Amino acid sequence: MNVIELHSVSVRYRERKIRSLKEAVIRSVKGHPRSPYFYGLRNVSLDIHHGESVGIIGSNGAGKSTLLRVAAGIIAPSEGMAISRGSVAPVMELGTGFESELSGRENIFFNGALLGCSRAYMRQRLDEIIAFSGLEAFIDAPLRTYSTGMLARLAFAVATSIDAETVLLDEILAVGDAPFRRQCKARIEGFVSRGSTIVLVSHELDSVESLCSRAVWMSKGEVVDDGPTAEVMTRYRAQS
């Protein structure tokens, strides 16, 4: 069964956006043509099966994050169709959905709610999340007093406490110190061994190689290569 299907998906933006009502009215009165489209994703078709672990690689601006957002149903495609089945938890750039004036503890609930977890569920996992983050001493201090590393720890601890059949991870291994990164990897391996489907966007080829059995290589909004990780990696390294 496919948990994610993308059917000829494109996401496009205007190269030059109209930002104000005033400008929109003036342009339509003067009959100016609208700016051409820029494609963030162009005609991408992709099936991800239940239980697969897929890594998405490619340079900056290749459309990796856009692909993940469409797959998660966060943004709608401009052309084509995206289907997801079962519970899908998108874990996008760490730190989104945190409120600097609230305490670490309050933020755990706030962030959990954004990821789709109930208060009761979060209460159940609270101790474990705090322990994993290693921030017991600071958990009731406002978030604005946290360092970047502490923030990353908390964000990752919340994000990976969720319980979903499919987990989409966007660039979340790029932060923290080495021991913390090892901890993160162990968590992701836990998802895989539990039978969850994972889709991982990462610049770190090593992590993709060790965590994913399949790799998708993207360039300029299109899928250029898709297959077993080792094979795709060989071709990717040869090219770049």
Next chain:
Amino acid sequence: MIERRSVAGQPLRWRTEVRDICQRASLLYELVHRDLTVRYKRSFLGFFWTMLHPLLLMGIFLVVFSSVFRFRAPRYEIYFLSAYVSWNFFSQTAVNAMAGVAWNGPLMKRVRVPLSVFTLSSTVSGLVNLALSLAVLFAIMLFTGAPLHPALIFLPVSLLLVWLFTLGASLAFTAVSIFFGDFREMVQAGLPALMYLTPIIYPIEVVPERYRWLIKLNPMVYIVEIVRDPIYYGIIPSPTTMLVAVVVSLGSLAVGWMIFRHMAPRFHAHL
């Protein structure tokens, strides 16, 4: 197993939206909680600013206008406040919902949430403030010896309509302000004008008879009236007023949702 499809060019569906919001009641709770606490967390008087701000405004209006209109409306302070609470709820909520876009914009394109939940949470925070303003109003009524009428049991029905009206307007305003950055300024400039076109500080009788129909074209007249009737006049609004108020508030919700559902799939390109 839940299957979700997002198809290019397809507007949001209200069934999906309502289902998603119901499933994620905790999100609504967290957003309202954040709304009400964060804004005042670092200020000395804290949460009381929420109440103090409208109270100060009320005070100014009372001092300025009570001498002018007292002969037309006995217990002018109650006459004014019983309308001003619903006006204030409407205008504050509409503005806060648009301002919330700056705050919640990053979330809208990074987290999977029903997009209307942010606007909905602004209206719920507004309701909390409205409840506080009403409490202040009732305290003033008790203090000044104004009678509390049995018709007050009708108030929840009126407030429901006021809320639906405000929700509809806020949905439309949020959607348009995401596309056009200058729209919020326009609304903020237009709101005071709309307030003076509504009989809030003055009784409608001061308007010359031949212009009164013009004032009555303003939908806010009915939204304000259905709240003022049970509080100030001690009556249940007339069937005509009620009918218009129901049409106006459901119309606002229908039109607001229509605009929102068609613009929402393209929000991410503008945030």
